[in-house]
Amino acid sequence: MITSVKNEKIKGLRKLQKRREREASQKFLVEGFHLVEEARESDWVIEELIIQEGTDIPEWCYRYKLFEVSSNVFQHFSQMKTPQGIAAVVRMNEIKEVKGNYMLLIDSIQDPGNLGTMIRTAEAAGYDGIILGNDTVDMFNDKVIRATQGSIFHIPVIKENLEEKVADLKKKGFQIWATALKNAKKYNEVNVGDKVALIVGNEGAGVKDPLLQLADSIVTIPIYGKAESLNVSIAAGILMYYTKS
Known part of the structure; x- marks a missing residue:
């Protein structure tokens, strides 16, 4: 359980709110059950999940590296008005070209x-x-x-x-x-x-x-x-x- 907003992991999540940091790390953050589920069902790679304490999560979440955080910590990095208590760090796909008509x-x-x-x-x-x-x-x-x-x-x-x-x-x-x-x-x-x-x-x-x-x-x-x-x-x-x- 991470309870401090000064934790290095949490500082890293906050950095992903900036374009420069996203481009440097080739990672970005998604929040909410729907978006995390959409990422899971694609060929994009979820590197880790961040779960707010007390949040009910599906069984498949345990297949990933998972961090539990206190509610104040989740609020600290969340960019949603009403956070759902789940977020994922996703690795950017390297797409070099698009094909089709x-x-x-x-x-x-x-x-x-x-x-x-x-x-x-x-x-x-x-x-x-x-x-x-x-x-x-x-x-x-x-x-x-x-x-x-x-x-x-x-x-x-x-x-x-x-x-x-x-x-x-x-x-x-x-x-x-x-x-x-x-x-x-x-x-x-x-x-x-x-x-x-x-x-x-x-x-x-x-x-x-x-x-x-x-x-x-x-x-x-x-x-x-x-x-x-x-x-x-x-x-x-x-x-x-x-x-x-």
Whole structure:
């Protein structure tokens, strides 16, 4: 039983809240029964479990290295408003490339909830992989992970220079779609190819001009009410389901 917040193990868990430390250790923290279960059912490696005293845990938990901590210690490193008393340290998967005919490319998304929702929706829509641009929020941010609801463990996600990757995808026969409000066609008026790479951009600035210039089709979603625009994760969801239908 770990009862002190000054314990080195607990200090290490707190460090995983920082992107720099996650990247250096190639580990990240997930919390809650659902996310820990999703990690367990994937090919990602759970290195250890941290259990708050008095928490009822399934039998499979005992197959892992397990640490029990007092409630005040769990609260100390938890980033949930209502902790469930279970957390896991997970080793990052080394994914070098994504394969398939449907790719989501994410350019400079800053909101963790938006990124997490898009990862979740891409997996649900049957997309094959996700490519994050260099300026996008860290996919191992705890808010991103929670918003994915576990999809982060089931769809390949890599980080690349998007301009270089788009050029490579075009050579491989992908039709490049990019979202924009100006000089765009309605998405449902564009023929969908057998291979599609969909680019969505920053919440405020949209897709960068160099990427728009590389696109085969610039598409928009019509708005019939008084809203100025759609949330980027909603727009991405509409377009992913459309291109897969």
